Amino acid sequence: MSELTLERGLAAFRAEIDAPTAAFFSSCVHCGVCAQSCPFYLETGDPKYTPILKLEPLRLIWEAEFTLWGRIKGLLGLQEKVTDAMLAEWEELLYDSCSMCGRCSMVCPVGNDLAYMIRKSREGMVQAGHAPEGLINASIRAVTTGSPMGLQWKTLAVQIKHVEASTGLEVPVDKTGAEYLVMLSSMEVINFPEYLEAITKIFDHAGVTWTLSTQCFEATNAGIQIGNKDIAAQLVERVVAAAETLKVSKVISPECGHAFTAIRWEGPNLIGRPYPFRVFHIVEVLDELRATGRIQTEGKEDDRLSMHDPCNLARKSGVIQQQRNLIDLVAEDFVDMNEHGRFQWCCGAGGGVSSNERAEELKMAAFKRKKAQIEEVAPERMVTMCATCRTQLEEGLEEYNMDIPVIGLTEMIADHLVEKPRAAAEHDAEA
Amino acid sequence: MSGAMGFLLWVKGPMFNIALAIFAIGLIARLVEIFLLGRAPNYAEPRAGEWGPGLRTMLSRTIADPGTFKRAPFNVVVGWVWHIGFLIALLLFIPHIELFKGVLGLYWPGLPNPVVDLVTAVTLITLLATLVHRLWHPVKRRISTTEDYLVWTIVFMVVLTGYLAYHRLVEPYPLALGMHILSAELMLIMLPFTKLTHIFTAFIARWYNGAAFGRKGVQS
Numbered sequence: 001m002s003e004l005t006l007e008r009g010l011a012a013f014r015a016e017i018d019a020p021t022a023a024f025f026s027s028c029v030h031c032g033v034c035a036q037s038c039p040f041y042l043e044t045g046d047p048k049y050t051p052i053l054k055l056e057p058l059r060l061i062w063e064a065e066f067t068l069w070g071r072i073k074g075l076l077g078l079q080e081k082v083t084d085a086m087l088a089e090w091e092e093l094l095y096d097s098c099s100m101c102g103r104c105s106m107v108c109p110v111g112n113d114l115a116y117m118i119r120k121s122r123e124g125m126v127q128a129g130h131a132p133e134g135l136i137n138a139s140i141r142a143v144t145t146g147s148p149m150g151l152q153w154k155t156l157a158v159q160i161k162h163v164e165a166s167t168g169l170e171v172p173v174d175k176t177g178a179e180y181l182v183m184l185s186s187m188e189v190i191n192f193p194e195y196l197e198a199i200t201k202i203f204d205h206a207g208v209t210w211t212l213s214t215q216c217f218e219a220t221n222a223g224i225q226i227g228n229k230d231i232a233a234q235l236v237e238r239v240v241a242a243a244e245t246l247k248v249s250k251v252i253s254p255e256c257g258h259a260f261t262a263i264r265w266e267g268p269n270l271i272g273r274p275y276p277f278r279v280f281h282i283v284e285v286l287d288e289l290r291a292t293g294r295i296q297t298e299g300k301e302d303d304r305l306s307m308h309d310p311c312n313l314a315r316k317s318g319v320i321q322q323q324r325n326l327i328d329l330v331a332e333d334f335v336d337m338n339e340h341g342r343f344q345w346c347c348g349a350g351g352g353v354s355s356n357e358r359a360e361e362l363k364m365a366a367f368k369r370k371k372a373q374i375e376e377v378a379p380e381r382m383v384t385m386c387a388t389c390r391t392q393l394e395e396g397l398e399e400y401n402m403d404i405p406v407i408g409l410t411e412m413i414a415d416h417l418v419e420k421p422r423a424a425a426e427h428d429a430e431a
Numbered sequence: 432m433s434g435a436m437g438f439l440l441w442v443k444g445p446m447f448n449i450a451l452a453i454f455a456i457g458l459i460a461r462l463v464e465i466f467l468l469g470r471a472p473n474y475a476e477p478r479a480g481e482w483g484p485g486l487r488t489m490l491s492r493t494i495a496d497p498g499t500f501k502r503a504p505f506n507v508v509v510g511w512v513w514h515i516g517f518l519i520a521l522l523l524f525i526p527h528i529e530l531f532k533g534v535l536g537l538y539w540p541g542l543p544n545p546v547v548d549l550v551t552a553v554t555l556i557t558l559l560a561t562l563v564h565r566l567w568h569p570v571k572r573r574i575s576t577t578e579d580y581l582v583w584t585i586v587f588m589v590v591l592t593g594y595l596a597y598h599r600l601v602e603p604y605p606l607a608l609g610m611h612i613l614s615a616e617l618m619l620i621m622l623p624f625t626k627l628t629h630i631f632t633a634f635i636a637r638w639y640n641g642a643a644f645g646r647k648g649v650q651s
Contacts (some may be wrong), residue, residue, distance in 0.1 A: 110629050
């Protein structure tokens with residue numbers, strides 16, 4: 001990689017400024033309400049974590065180079081400049097203390113989409129050489145090995161064997177012409193192998209044709225988390241190539257929030273063209289199977305369950321009702337958190353925070369907001385549908401000695417499938 | 432007296448035209464600066480259109496969500512009160528309507544003077560409260576810039592001089608009225624170059640926000 005410099009950083013910041021960004025910065029009145037939506041500010045009480053302040057480098061470049069008044073100030077030598085020292089100081093603000101959860105974007109009274117601009121700012125930070133070590137390493141591993149955790153197909157192959165042995169079902173690999181290409185996240189493969197087993201059972205039950213691809217199994221995108229379009233585009237192209245090779249019409253993003261926004265919303269723009277296939281989160285697929293009567297369940301969980309909506313899935317992708325339909329199918333005593341769906345609170349680990357080892361303390365501080373939400377409704381177990389959220393919930397609850405297991409929604413559905421599926425027609429889809 | 436009258440005639444005449452010209456040119460420049468930047472094409476398959484959700488967010492952001500209201504009640508309530516107070520005084524005070532009628536040819540019914548007077552007093556008090564809050568609240572103190580205090584000062588001056596002129600608290604009257612008009616002109620001049628632009632751009636920002644989320648199936 002050629003040398004990363006302030007000049008390159010400034011050029012990258014500059015390239016990110018568009019009409020929405022200019023409208024947002026023109027509108028900020030410094031009311032500070034965004035801070036009241038940020039778990040990193042609320043749980044540390046440190047005003048430097050105010051979301052709009054995190055955007056100061058991008059704002060300065062907008063003001064200096066994209067406004068008449070800023071240019072005049074520049075000629076008079078009154079315009080503050082972005083320096084390398086400033087970016088070094090802002091690294092913590094733009095990475096360690098922001099999970100890009102987008103809650104501030106939902107509450108800003110003038111309508112500023114702050115998370116959108118954080119994502120943009122990171123492009124500049126990478127080019128200026130001010131990205132966190134942890135994310136740099138994850139990006140390098142993603143490019144060189146195909147997985148941000150350095151996971152290789154052979155590890156997954158072992159897992160596939162285990163799943164096949166325990167279910168007696170085939171895990172389809174490289175099946176051309178299947179309906180769905182199933183993508184995974186390394187975090188899931190390592191921490192939650194039950195997911196692969198669950199979809200194997202569910203898809204067999206529902207008669208869905210699907211496949212994994214040896215060409216590419218990783219759905220996550222470290223390039224987006226760190227903020228590097230080139231890396232991000234390269235990772236998206238791998239998924240596209242795998243889907244095209246196998247001629248699938250649909251690609252399923254796993255129980256991972258950011259992988260979904262990466263491939264569903266950013267991906268086509270990164271590669272500069274629409275996909276020849278459609279993209280769904282696994283929860284969307286399962287809900288569709290439920291609605292069409294292809295999933296038949298029996299029995300219900302009888303303990304008190306609550307749910308954590310991953311930011312990327314709910315607020316940032318509009319998948320909110322689907323997981324509730326699914327949980328109603330298999331849970332008797334489900335209680336939603338007071339602020340859920342588009343107003344849910346982040347677990348604290350998203351947006352690359354969990355890959356950034358030095359942010360551990362902040363990550364756990366931000367979790368306290370989620371913890372308080374969980375305590376309010378006092379569930380016996382938590383359900384979620386993102387491996388990063390799930391890991392964070394497990395670690396956080398453990399840290400605070402709260403005995404609340406966390407389970408993935410897909411495996412919960414798989415646990416309730418009826419053994420011998422009856423004819424779909426007999427079933428009321430809405431049951 | 433003649434000095435004061437000369438001052439009043441100047442602010443009502445040449446200065447008014449200068450202020451309006453700077454305001455108009457500055458605002459057009461700002462809007463052009465924004466829109467010329469454009470947006471990159473979006474190739475992701477949308478869940479919904481952009482216009483509906485965008486237009487809805489333009490209005491809906493005026494009301495805070497319940498959680499934000501609970502966490503920042505002062506911001507929400509005081510912000511509302513002074514904005515509405517300012518708008519009532521600006522748009523429903525009969526002499527102001529006369530001015531709009533003269534400049535734009537448009538007019539509408541106003542409120543009785545005592546009502547506008549009370550609203551103005553409330554606006555002044557809430558504006559003072561916003562200043563105290565800005566100086567006291569750690570977040571607001573940390574993010575505030577010279578511009579924030581400058582803008583606060585000019586907005587406060589506009590309302591205060593109006594109040595003083597109405598109550599004949601400054602003599603001679605042409606001086607009081609002249610100061611009020613001059614404050615308003617300074618505010619107009621500053622508007623396109625400071626955060627006062629949010630009067631216009633906040634609706635653009637809200638549209639972009641609503642459109643981006645709406646496209647993904649979320650009403651923001």
